[in-house]
Amino acid sequence: MFERLNHVGVATPSVARAREHYARLFGPSAVGASFDLPAQGVRVCFVDAPNTQIELIEPLGDASPIAAFLDRNPAGGQHHLCFEVADLDAAIRDAASMGARPLGEPRLGAHGTRVVFLHPREMGGVLVELMEASRAGH
């Protein structure tokens, strides 16, 4: 079963400029440092809203999974929704029983816990990330 919305993933052509934008919207202290995840082809930064986070995502390199999204949406935009699950393997089995298709094998995500993406086709057009919740919270 899906649990809390861990974050909304928002693609951007520039995390540096997006950090300034979100600092004006949520206050400078809400905006974390940016960091690169070269194995995943992204630069990311988390912004704290009071009840969830926004993950800003910039492509690193032409092979980045974000590059095609930005080709279609040059200004950026909403990219995915990440929901926490207690047991990722059980959640993948449940999702598969609904016809959902995991995009590859689970891997470690930006928060250091196991994640997997589900293809939007079976998820009402929404690219869904499932994140195994850590017991310490995000």
Place this chain on the structure above:
Amino acid sequence: MFERLNHVGVATPSVARAREHYARLFGPSAVGASFDLPAQGVRVCFVDAPNTQIELIEPLGDASPIAAFLDRNPAGGQHHLCFEVADLDAAIRDAASMGARPLGEPRLGAHGTRVVFLHPREMGGVLVELMEASRAGH
């Protein structure tokens, strides 16, 4: 200043089918009844995640503001992010000072409080809804 994420707006060609989908993801008790807002050209339904809501939105009529989105995204998808603000008029002034453009005048939204949308162009490609938070919570 933006406050909590009240909901993620998700467009769908069928709220009825989407309700079944989200009942499997979050449990049947998380899915509210659907209702029509003819003045706004939408049928909506709220789904409770533990920390926020998902607003399912189906177009009512060809003039619906959701119709063009579904033309581009026939399966549906993420449509907008709704953030709470303490004072909508002050938030609109702040947003305008950043170059953001309100889409029309404030009106009553699906939760019965005043809302306004901001054009995605100045918001990093994200269609943003601002909702004046009621003192009784969402």
